[in-house]
Structure formats: structure tokens, C-alpha cells
Amino acid sequence: MAITLTRELELECHVTTRRRLHEAGIHCYIPAVKEKLTPIHKAARLRFAEQYADRGQEFWRTVIYTDETTFSSVYAKDRHCWRRQGSRFNGENKCERAQSGRVSVPMYGCMWYGGPGELVPIEGYLNAAEYINILETCLIPSVHAYALPEPHPIRLVQDWSPIHTSRAVRQWFSNRPDVELIDWPPKGCDLNAIENLWGLMKCKS
Secondary structure (H helix, E strand, O other), X not given: OHHHHHHHHOOOOHHHHHHHHHHOOOOOOOOOOOOOOOHHHHXXXXXXXXXXXXXXXXXXXXXXXXXXXXXXXXXXXXXXXXXOOOOOOOHHHOOOOOOOOXXXXXXXXXXXXXXXXXXXXXXXXXXXXXXXXXXXXXXXXXXXXXXXXXXXXXXXXXXXXXXOOOHHHHHHHHOOOOEEEOOOOOOXXXXXXXXXXXXXXXXXX
């Protein structure tokens, strides 16, 4: 922006332009990365908002947010920290990197208003059968133990992963009247509260 303004206003010094931008509260940041939304995706988000607009806090406090993620031993290259000059190599300002190869661990987790549920390592390749096994042996018991005691119905959020929407998984949900799937919009990962939890965990890892 500073270069463009300098060129258009025929200013001699781009430093002055940058200083004026700073005085106006405009600073240089890394742009946020978001998934591209088509008009269809935007319409689905609007329908979702209208469908659940009248649901109050009591409803959302019983919703279970689920997702898979991968934790890696390699630090994120775009990670930033606030520090004083000359303190670059202080322990709290460093991201340690192992000399050995990268280690990645896929995990499945859930959370709700009252806190996190069980964190489950995913062994091997996740398919529909393994996902159903996680739902039956980990998710449902975890929810009843930490969040919603039986016979309270479970309201569940999951994304549009092909595994989640496979025929076998859809059949499993249809046979579980005690589990209500929230009609989540496609490309709605940024609406899922557990994404914030993953971000916090990865920053501390």
C-alpha cells in the first residue's frame, strides 16, 4: 500500500508514507488464509444461520464439536512471537526442531461448552469402519462421561469429510436416534469451535 500511495501521490520518501499509515493505525500483517467460498457455500451458510437463529445458549451448550487433526514434531514456519530486541535466542522465543525426521500423529477429538473430551490417536488410515469404531468406543462413552449423562441426546457437529458422509457412516447415524447431527454447512471448518482448540494446542506443542 505504501508503495502504491507513494507512486500515485508522487511522494519522494516511502518512509514518510509508511509512518503516516502507522499513525492512522494501519500496519503490515500476514493476510489471513480462508477457504474460498462459492455462492452455493455462502447460501448454505445463510440457511444454516437462519435454521438455528432461534436456538439459545442452552441448546449450544449441549452441542459436541468433533474433528480430526494432525500434530507434527516440525514447527510451523510461519509462527511468530513478540520479543525484545536482542532476545531472539532466549528459551521462550525459540522453536526447537529435532534433527531426526518429521513425526506426525493424527488425532480425533471432541469438545463442548464444559471443556474437552477424550483425545483419540488414529491408528493407520482412517476409513468409514474405523470412524464408526471411534464413535462407538470413544466418542459416545466420552460424551456421556464428561458432558451429557444418559439418556440425554447427543447433538453432534462434524465436517463434510468423505468419510463422515459415507454410506456406512450415514447408516450408523440413522440407527442412532440418540445422536442428532447438526446440519452443518459445507466448508464450515471456521465455524467449528474445536478449530480454536486445535490452534491453541499446536501453539503450545
